[in-house]
Amino acid sequence: MTDTTSNKMWGGRFAAGPDAIMEAINASISFDQRMAAQDIAGSRAHAAMLAAQDIISDSDADAIRKGLLTVLSEIEGGTFAYSTALEDIHMNVEARLKEVIGEPAGRLHTGRSRNDQVATDFKLWTRDQFDAAESGLLALIKALLGQAEAGADWVMPGFTHLQTAQPVTWGHHMMAYVEMFGRDLSRMRDARARMNESPLGAAALAGTSFPIDRDMTAQALGFDRPAANSLDAVSDRDFALEFLSAASICAMHLSRFAEELVIWSSAQFRFVTLSDRFSTGSSIMPQKKNPDAAELIRAKIGRIMGANVALMMVMKGLPLAYSKDMQEDKEQVFDAADNLMLALAAMEGMVKDMSANRESLAAAAGSGFSTATDLADWLVRVLGLPFRDAHHITGSLVALAEQNGCDLPDLTLEQMQSAHGDISADVFDVLGVENSVNSRMSYGGTAPAQVRAQVARWKGIIG
Secondary structure (H helix, E strand, O other): OOOOOOOHHHOOOOOOOOOHHHHHHHOOHHHHHHHHHHHHHHHHHHHHHHHHOOOOOHHHHHHHHHHHHHHHHHHHHOOOOOOHHHOOHHHHHHHHHHHHHOHHHHHOOOOOOHHHHHHHHHHHHHHHHHHHHHHHHHHHHHHHHHHHHHOOOOEEEEEEOOEEEEEEEHHHHHHHHHHHHHHHHHHHHHHHHHHOEEOOOOOOOOOOOOOOOHHHHHHHOOOOEEOOOHHHHHHOOHHHHHHHHHHHHHHHHHHHHHHHHHHHOOOOOOOEEOOHHHOEOOOOOOOOOEOHHHHHHHHHHHHHHHHHHHHHHHHOOOOOOOOHHHHHHHHHHHHHHHHHHHHHHHHHHHHHHOEEOHHHHHHHHOOOOOOHHHHHHHHHHHHOOOHHHHHHHHHHHHHHHHHHOOOHHHOOHHHHHOOOOOOOHHHHHHOOHHHHHHHOOOOOOOOHHHHHHHHHHHHHHHO
């Protein structure tokens, strides 16, 4: 007996349904059901337009509208029965709509194809993720601004190569991440604006002979305009790639910050104390407080960047317009979006809850010859030495301090003068870490006044 139940939506072209293997590889309903709300929104906009253009009757459009709302309520209520035989969310919704309202359901697909339908649904879903990422980034930036403002004048060591370099302020370090995540925010907003064109009405690839109004459906769905080329509209996945690219860069920034939190919360540093809400204990070592949330955030870049590469590989060899390969686009984006939003929320929570250990920061700021550059600058500014000569003299004094087991401010004036006879007692004024950070008043510098100015600027930017 021929099985016609699994292929009836295909029409008369195929005499028998696909076997179990073909059904398994062809079906996407297990994951694209996440686009149900977007699919129904697109269908409602399309039906309203068809009625406005007298392509279908008002009564049919009203039946479709009410039927789609019924289907949506079933999906949201968890009573909708998904079928792998119907392949995807689009055909599942259409089949159920026919069961609910009968013959008018068959008119919904007039003037469109699954090609433009899926492109529209996916764009709508991805646009929601851009918006969610923007919200997550804004919340994280606000948490960082709170930390920066509270610790605008707290000194800490600045590092290069993870070696002590120069003193900076806690607020300055927090503001560095505000700048990073601010660029992520800009990328998300920029990409969202660029992708906001409607594919609906492009049909399979060539447009349609029906007198549709693509501006109407674009406006109804919140798009800025219809996509200008039907071939491009159905084959474009740049919006997904841009989301994954921006998400990858953002995840990289989150990973860098997470790495610092892992280091800073260690017993060797004790720069920060993470809250119990974002730490775990050890099953065997009772003294342990592990920064597991930070470590998991640090790992997210792998799967998010992997999704970016995977989708790029899917798209790189596809001729225009649509190929079934493009069914492999969604799972990558779904997973990346889930993990980016989780990482952003976790990092915001960690930043809001963490406590900077001001005493530990200050003690570390004064060690490791962190004011050596200030000494070299003093030799240039006060004694008029060429910087290279000042650099050499400072290096010899660092070596002398190392031999004596002390830091630069602990050297005597006589020891200082052994490197250059014109060094005066005034040099000790620049060797304190507080004086060092206060002197860095160049725009964007670490001086507390500069930090507070940048905090105020960012508060004005994000409102």
